[in-house]
Amino acid sequence: MVSFAEPDVFGGRPRRLRVGPRAAAAAACLVLGLGLIGGAVTGSWLTGDGAEAGARSAFGTAGTLWHNVPVDELFPPTVQGTGAGPGGADRTWTRIAVAPDSGCAHAFDPLLRKALAPVGCRRLLRATYTDSTQSHVTTVGLLFTKADPAGMSALAARFRDERLDRRADLMPRPYAARGTAAAGFGDPQRAAWTISVLPDAPVVAYAVSGWADGRTVDSPQPAADAVRSGATTAPAQAGLGNEAQGLSDRIERRLRQTVGTATENAA
Template sequence: MPQPRPGTVPPAATRRVGESWESLSETTRRLRPIPAAPSATRTAVTTPPTAPPPGVAPAAPATHSSGSSGLPRHLAEDEDLRLGGAPVHRPFVSLAPPDTYDPDAARPSAGGTRIRPRVAAAAACVVLGLGLIGGAVTGSWLTGDNDGAPGARDAFTAAGDLWHSIPVDELFPPTVKGEGAGPGGADRTWIRVAVAPASGCEDAFDPLLRKVLTPVGCLRLLRATYTDATRSHVTTVGLLFTKADSAAMSALNSRFTAQGLDRRRDLMPRPYAPKDSAAAGFGDDQRASWTVSVLTDAPVVVYAVSGFADGRAVTDPQPAEEAMKTDAGTPPAQAGLGHDAQGLADRVERSLRKTVNSATEKPS
């Protein structure tokens, strides 16, 4: 009789006639029992289960519940694990924060990334320091406290203080070279014959010119007299240091330009003619040509007046600007006295500006 295939049950048991049911023997093969699903604890430490027998569906993988920390319960709880039958207690490990860990920086704020308190404090100190420095500088400007290094003082203020500190040979050199300063571009040379003591302005100007200069005041007047290489011309050049500020000097300069005050004969400056010098005969009647310049970048009025060294009187004086014109035919123009006055005034002014620049240069 053919045997049934394993794993199948015959539809009905075959028995012989007269044979009882009790005498029948079981011919089917018993199936292996399905093992129970391994516990969550054993699954974590034992080897993977073997595949189930054919025809039996595999058991669903066990799921592990997690606690509030997000870790599996069997890792979060302190429970006994068994490896080879011996109980093993899983230790609780806590990592220490690194040295650079900043709890305040790691804690986000409601608006986003939290600024570290140390960084915020440093920034506040920088801002406070800049404010204090700016306030000190502003206070120095407002109070006029510029007594620091010469390089920190402005040129206008420095120029006003030069009258008592600059050597006379720097303001009025013993010899002044005037390349191309004469008529037709000829060279000129002027030799200093006298230097006046620093003084006020009472006797240095005619009353009308003194009145015009009153708005800027008279702090100090420095003068020197030169003669040309032929000793036939004499020229007095002067530096009037005023008490005015930049605005007052600009206002006076505008008035001279608008009203032509530098060309009026009744506003000629007076010469300095010491006795026993080549300029001894140089008086008010010998004035032949002149120039007056009101500076705006320094509290200084630069002027010069020229005449003949032999003491001859001049009835038709002429401003230097007009006497330097090529078509001018007056005696001062023909003699080049306009060039003497303008040439000396220009070079003394340049020497003053050079000295001011040296005094205000910041040390490197």
Template sequence: MTPPPGTGRPVVTFGQPETYDDQGRPRPLRARLRGRAVAAAGCVVLGLGLIGGAVTGSWLTGDSGTDGERGTFAAAADLWHSVPVDQLFPPTVRGDGAGPGGSDRTWTRIAVAPDSGCAGAFDPLLGKVLAPVGCERLLRATYTDATQSHVTTVGLLFTDADAEAMRSLDDRFENEDLGSRTDLVPRPYAAKGTAAAGFTTEQRATWTVSVLTDAPVVVYAVSGWADARTVDEPQPAEAAMASGATTAPAQAGLGHEAKGLADRIERGLRKNVTSPTERPS
């Protein structure tokens, strides 16, 4: 039975609320909300990317103090067996501006030592200084300059230490000026049949040692002449690079050889580290 006019309940339907776009056309609210959700998600992804980039960037430049660096510290400890030797010690290393007066340098690898422990790898006193951080693995390679006049051994000592122990060793090197002591010079790696065949402890001319605090690694380099000439008293690389230095190693630019090559091997080490969550399976 049809109810009399005006006595029935009106039929009400609920459609999607509408908003308007920039041209005045109706646009469902659902689309607007979806757009906002997408934009918000994009901001989250961008923010995470910036945070991750900041953590990686700080490690590459040697800055310290973030939680993310604990992950990179642990990741760096595995590089000695997870990264090919040609990445840790490239066959050719460019040193733009690394020579005296900002001249360019190029070093060519002539020998790679088998990876090993530290037994017999250092003079006894240097071995004693390094003992508190332990020795997980020691990697070494020897390079020559473009003229084959100089030879430089660069080493990567992967330690067993945590960040606190590495900071303690770095503080000791700094406070006690251990990097300048001629009784704490690293040993070179001499390889038969190469320009470094005569590069023994008596041929050590300049050296540098860098204790990393954001990785369990000690980076060092020691340089000498390829003609196997002996050196009465080696000179720290920083001193040999100083303006006005007149010693034979300084005049030959051997301080730049040691420091320049060590710095670039250290940079390569930093570039090779990846966070554990990013490692390929």
């Protein structure tokens, strides 16, 4: 609240208060500023504008991308991985197969399917890439869930707190396509993997990598461990952790960019 003091009195009569041009201008600016601020706040209340409304809109938009966006936008034919290889080396991945969009019935090992069950499975999109030498193959997947923001946040917290993304019995399955470098990329060939539960979108992103020659792997390793300096396992030495982590990061980044663009266009 703003109150004005009583006017000065001289000789029992109030003195006229003279307002200079600068004071009048300042008062006008104050009134105008308060009006603008009030209008903006009122507009925010009326339109639901703000960070919370924007987050809700982006979350809803993300859940529709599996059928609203061409596959090339989610899984580009070529992905550049600047600095993604061991020691900061550059990587280039070429898409060699795209799986038909499907459910999740046979896409995950039983324990991983059970861990993901609380968020449901709306649709699963997968693609398999190879590196420029065709020595490695990597399947990247986007699981679109049925969960709301609270459900995704709860699953993300569980994966983080229980370190479920580091358990070898919760590895994603690869997508092997006949007639490609990934034809022999089955469950026994899995070498490194990463899983990312997105709390701000109804999506679980993952990647799993292996050798293109079909060799089996006795001790697969989480990508986060395989990319650490000094890691001496076979997947780490071959850079397969970098393959899974680097490609998954870029597909996830592209997903977020697509969500942002689609949300702006819908506004």
